[in-house]
Amino acid sequence: MPFPRRFPSVAALRVLAAWLVLACSACATLSPAQRERASAIAEAARSDMDTCQARNACAQASPMRQLAGRAFAQSAPGAPRHYAVILDQGTDALLARIDLLRSATTTIDVQTYIFYEDDAGRLVLEEMLAAARRGVRVRLLMDQLSALERVETLAALAGAHENLQVRVYNPVLGRARISYPQYLLAAACCWRQLNQRMHTKLFLVDGAVGITGGRNYQNAYYDWDPEYNFRDRDLLVAGPVARTMDADFLRFWNDPRSVPVEQLADVGRHLIKAGVPALPPPSYTKPERAQAMQRDAGDAALVRERLANAALPVGEVSYVADSPDKHDGNAIDGAVASVSLRELIESAREEVLLQTPYLVLSDPAQDMFRALHERKSPPRVVVSTNSLAATDAFIVYALSHKYKRRYLREFGFNIYEYKPFPADAPVDIAATGVELPDYVPTGDVQLPDHRALQREYDTRTVQGRDGYRRALSREYAALRYASRRANEPVPLKRAGVRMGMHAKSLVIDDRIGVVGTHNFDPRGDHYNTESAVVIEDAAFAEALGDSIRRDISPANSWTIAPRDKPPVLWGLDYSLGKVFEYLPVFDLWPLRYATSYEFQASPDCPQPLPPDHPGFRACYVPVGDFPEVDMVGLKGLGTRFVTAFGAGLAPIL
Structure with missing residues (x-):
């Protein structure tokens, strides 16, 4: 007697059909015509409002920006001068960013792994928009998996202002946001791409002063979360090395993996269907805290006392960073940051002081x-x-x-x-x-x-x-x-x-100090792009070492x-x-x-x-x-x- 033929149950067929529909919809990118239409909608909606006619874009006088002026004035061929500020406290790190955003005269470039729509993220975004409206070119580059959560926010930013550009790095499935089922699909079809993330973090103003380190844009990085905060560290450095940072940012910005948000499937379809939504005014969970930060950032004496006076004069500064090429072929071949940090550690004779989360x-x-x-x-x-x-x-x-x-x-x-x-x-x-x-x-x-x-x-x-x-x-x-x-x-x-x-830092023999984004882990070696500032200066290394030794007390x-x-x-x-x-x-x-x-x-x-x-x-x-x-x-x-x-x-x- 032949075995009876077994057919899938109706329920199984429905699940399979649902997955096939999901797979098709998740992988469906915009056609060239749709991309062109979405881009045209965003471009047509962008405001050209200019709140300032001054050549310096009505920039606010800033003690932090003045550090860059001093550094360039004191530099000579073969003898660069820099000023470095270790940003240990979260509120200081946010204050430095707001102060510098207001000081910008020409450009603001922000590259980040996480940008969250909470109080800290909203405040930084509002200050970036204000800078764009007074004539500063603002570029925001975010990694896809941790970019702004709402498609509506991204669509609004796509058409907010002609001086503001927003791109997403390495968008899996051609989308700005992916749901949990879409994530599973991406893991099945595109595991390597899914893991190749832009972990580089850079905040750069006028190609003159930059901030890099562990912090992203989320309350927990700036002491603003009521339950869990990161003990993190950034380094602000002003002077000629900012030009190297600028060149590195441009490598990422111009890479084909960095896609304008309006060309991504979910954002583009939103624009085609509903146009550019209005960006709602910021609604802060604790408005008094945001107002206090805005007020403090306008107080030059306070910024000087809390931040600029702590600047350490140093000479040569190196910015070592992986380029997007790391995500081509054999990733370890492009792991510039990993190789550089390994060479520094191997040069140690007395002590390696390493901090990693x-x-x-x-x-x-x-x-x-x-x-x-x-x-x-x-x-x-x-x-x-x-x-x-x-x-x-x-x-x-x-x-x-x-x-x-x-x-x-x-x-x-x-x-x-x-x-x-x-x-x-x-x-x-x-x-x-x-x-x-x-x-x-x-x-x-x-x-x-x-x-x-x-x-x-x-x-x-x-x-x-x-x-x-x-x-x-x-x-x-x-x-x-x-x-x-x-x-x-x-x-x-x-x-x-x-x-x-959450801090990622290194001190070698009390003579070299490093602050960066690398967690000294396999992801940093093989999958993530990373960056670090390296300063060979005894006073700086001592200050950084004291900060780490405080943490291990x-x-x-x-x-x-x-x-x-x-x-x-x-x-x-x-x-x-x-x-x-x-x-x-x-x-x-x-x-x-x-x-x-x-x-x-x-x-x-x-x-x-x-x-x-x-x-x-x-x-x-x-x-x-x-x-x-x-x-x-x-x-x-x-x-x-x-x-x-x-x-x-x-x-x-």
Whole structure:
């Protein structure tokens, strides 16, 4: 008897049909005629309103812009002069940007990975539009996966003003925005393109003064988020190197991957169907905070006191950056930033001070650090990074946790992990908008000021709030849609304004300082374009080193060190743990080589000690692998699961 023929069910056919329709619609780009029509609609709608007839575009006098004038005046052939300002505090970084936007006389170029439509993003966008209306040419280039969220906003900007141009880099499926199903389709058809992101961040005014570093355009980067903020770092540099920055921006702007927003399928169809929408006036969640920032940016004396007076005079400055060519052929061949940073680290003789939010190293980086440690007189390597409690990317931390033994034993790292509630961070807690109580009792202790926010209650009650549902960071494009909460911090045992490390910096032998966008990770080597400012100057290196050492102080970080040896079978435990570590999956050995330690000050322990100091264990107490974290729940289990089974994700992390 023949087997009966099995036909798909009606429900299965419907699902298949829906996916086919989705695939066709998602991949449908604009025809040449549609692109031409959408561009014509946007161009016709652009205002030519000019609020200023002065040759300098009614630019505001700026102490920050004046730094560039001084630098160029003091430069000579073969002897350049620059001024550098380390922007540690988020509100200072935003103030510097607003001040410089108002100081522009000819051009403003902004290149970024994330541009979010929250208070910080709206404020910067409004100031850019105001500059365009007074005669300044403004160009905004954003990576597709983290560009402005609303197609309507992009359509409005496409036709806002003749002096404003907006482009999106490497748009997968030819769209400005992609939904979750479209993301899955892009992952299936265009995995390499999906991962090739523009992580470069550059803010450039008049080709004379630029800012680069870790910050994107979102509240969390400027101390404006009430629940989670990044401890980040930018570097403002004024002088001749800005010309190199300008040339690099133009390479991206003119690359075929940078597409005018009106030519993208979703924005173009919106323009054809409904025309250019009006850009609504900014609606701030906390208007008084935005108004205060606008007022402060108009106060030259305040800007000079807070920012310009901190400028360090330096000589030669290098801007090393990947070009879009990195996304052609073998990506590592175009990894200019990765190669340059690796050469700097290999030049170290005494100390490498490295700060990265995500401690996942590429294979070449591991080989380099292993060779460095095997030298006859190896340099000390000090690493400042996130704890699980502080990170916004628990998947990445889980893999970092997997390789702690390797980092400590084979590379000789001294690792310090940032606390979620650092006691001495350069973060403006008042700017977050959270109302600070006078105190909250904790036993017999009353915590003053911002530490009062570290309340002793379970944060699972706030996990459903909008602030936690938002993706606070999108550093990892390939994992962005892994789940709704893939990019959220893990729940903690207590609540408060949480901080997460996001700075990417490097100091070599107290003589070279680097601030940039590279996370020193495989993504930065292979997929993302990256950039960095390199300054060989002892005073600058000292200032940058002091900033990083503040972050690794006991008030702000836990120290990672080997756990106490078990009384019996220590060698067997170590060997089995090492074997499991090298397994790509099924790394199920329960005892990890290292754990977190807290410094205990006492008359016998007046100062912190490095973990390899003979007196370390007398002054530090173990506080567990994941201090402060509520490991009950999916995130806690997920962290251990990724540690055991997620090694294959390393190339895209």
